[in-house]
Amino acid sequence: MNLILDIGNTRTKIGVFRGHRLVKKMIWDQWTLRQVKELIEQKKITRVALSTVSGLKKPVDNFFKKHFYYINLNATTALPIHNHYKTPQTLGKDRLAAVVGALAEYPDQHNLVIDAGTCIKYDLITAQGDYYGGSISPGIEMRFKAMHHFTAKLPLVERGRVRNLVGNNTKTALQTGGQLGAIAEASGFIRWYEEKYGQINVILTGGDAVFFAKKLKTRIFVNQNLVLTGLNKILNYNVELSE
Numbered sequence: 001m002n003l004i005l006d007i008g009n010t011r012t013k014i015g016v017f018r019g020h021r022l023v024k025k026m027i028w029d030q031w032t033l034r035q036v037k038e039l040i041e042q043k044k045i046t047r048v049a050l051s052t053v054s055g056l057k058k059p060v061d062n063f064f065k066k067h068f069y070y071i072n073l074n075a076t077t078a079l080p081i082h083n084h085y086k087t088p089q090t091l092g093k094d095r096l097a098a099v100v101g102a103l104a105e106y107p108d109q110h111n112l113v114i115d116a117g118t119c120i121k122y123d124l125i126t127a128q129g130d131y132y133g134g135s136i137s138p139g140i141e142m143r144f145k146a147m148h149h150f151t152a153k154l155p156l157v158e159r160g161r162v163r164n165l166v167g168n169n170t171k172t173a174l175q176t177g178g179q180l181g182a183i184a185e186a187s188g189f190i191r192w193y194e195e196k197y198g199q200i201n202v203i204l205t206g207g208d209a210v211f212f213a214k215k216l217k218t219r220i221f222v223n224q225n226l227v228l229t230g231l232n233k234i235l236n237y238n239v240e241l242s243e
Helices: 033-043 058-067 093-105 140-149 170-197 209-215 226-242
Strands: 002-007 012-018 021-028 047-052 069-072 111-116 119-125 130-138 201-205
Touching (some): 002 226, 012 033, 021 226, 033 058, 047 093, 047 226, 058 069, 069 226, 093 111, 093 119, 111 170, 119 170, 130 140, 130 170, 140 170, 201 209, 201 226
Parallel strands (some): 002 047, 047 069
Antiparallel strands (some): 002 012, 111 119
16 A cells, blocks of 8 residues: 655645555645554555655654655656656656646546646646646736735735626726636636647646636546645556566
């Protein structure tokens, strides 16, 4: 059994995989090594892979190294794709794992991953497993905060239901601009990628994935497990290389 950890700034997503199949998923706001040990014992874990944006406490890292086949994803980790990114050491681990997960879930197809979170990240991986990069732009909340911060009179608004295309006061104008502007941007990227690559899968993940899926006028897959699936794929690939 494989234990997969996607450790973010505020929470950790945890997946337990049997081979290539996700059998259990959890989200922990906080956790301790003791909790991890209990989970490992319950699920009879033999291999561990993780991605972290904030570093890993040394006792946890040492525990994994000592007791398991263990991968902490970094720029030198062997990958089951062709990574052509020119600065792999600066590439977000979530972006990398997500495109690996996309190709694992939807093989032999061009896949555009849109991670609609704090930032909106666009990453395409080809059917042949070639990854060159993508684009990063502000997410919806960041757009609202930027308009408030960089102007003297615009208020900070919260997202709301967009009933009309035309905002008829400052609040609704900001809401339509921030929310529908992000949708229009995503629609444009999808169209440009289709012009370049032909038929593509569009896969949404991240906190605003459902909102984007409802507004975009194209066939969409919503998959919140892409990073976990990608990390598991990378782990299994490295195990196969070592055998």
